Amino acid sequence: MPENEFVWGVRVYYEDTDAAGVVYYANYLKFMERARTEWLRVLGMDQTTMRDECGVVFAVRQAEISYLKPARFDDYLQVRTGIKRLTAARIRFSQQIVRDCLLAKSEVEIVCVNAMTFKPVKIPDHILQLLEKITWI
Numbered sequence: 001m002p003e004n005e006f007v008w009g010v011r012v013y014y015e016d017t018d019a020a021g022v023v024y025y026a027n028y029l030k031f032m033e034r035a036r037t038e039w040l041r042v043l044g045m046d047q048t049t050m051r052d053e054c055g056v057v058f059a060v061r062q063a064e065i066s067y068l069k070p071a072r073f074d075d076y077l078q079v080r081t082g083i084k085r086l087t088a089a090r091i092r093f094s095q096q097i098v099r100d101c102l103l104a105k106s107e108v109e110i111v112c113v114n115a116m117t118f119k120p121v122k123i124p125d126h127i128l129q130l131l132e133k134i135t136w137i
């Protein structure tokens with residue numbers, strides 16, 4: 001695992017599966033969202049504090065995902081997250097969901113927006129400086 005990659009584990013519950021007994025396609029995006037949130041938390045960026053103290057939130061601007069193999073009930077998955085590109089107002093993440101092999105891969109772009117107007121704004125300097133220290137994948 002590269003040092004610039006955050007890995008978050010998630011167990012597949014019955015509620016995550018569809019009628020065929022595999023993870024419902026939209027739930028892969030939920031797993032990825034949770035991994036990005038936990039990664040930011042580990043870095044010391046609580047999103048509630050960002051909203052309350054800085055007046056900003058992150059919103060998904062674009063998501064591209066490829067489903068390669070199914071995950072099933074009770075699987076333990078790893079969601080691997082890394083930064084692919086960083087600008088003053090956007091972060092593009094590369095993410096993978098892995099069991100014993102690659103199940104899904106995605107690129108998700110988030111944008112920093114004003115919490116009241118939802119218009120794009122610059123990522124606060126202290127957060128941007130922290131993100132710039134991370135080696136990108």
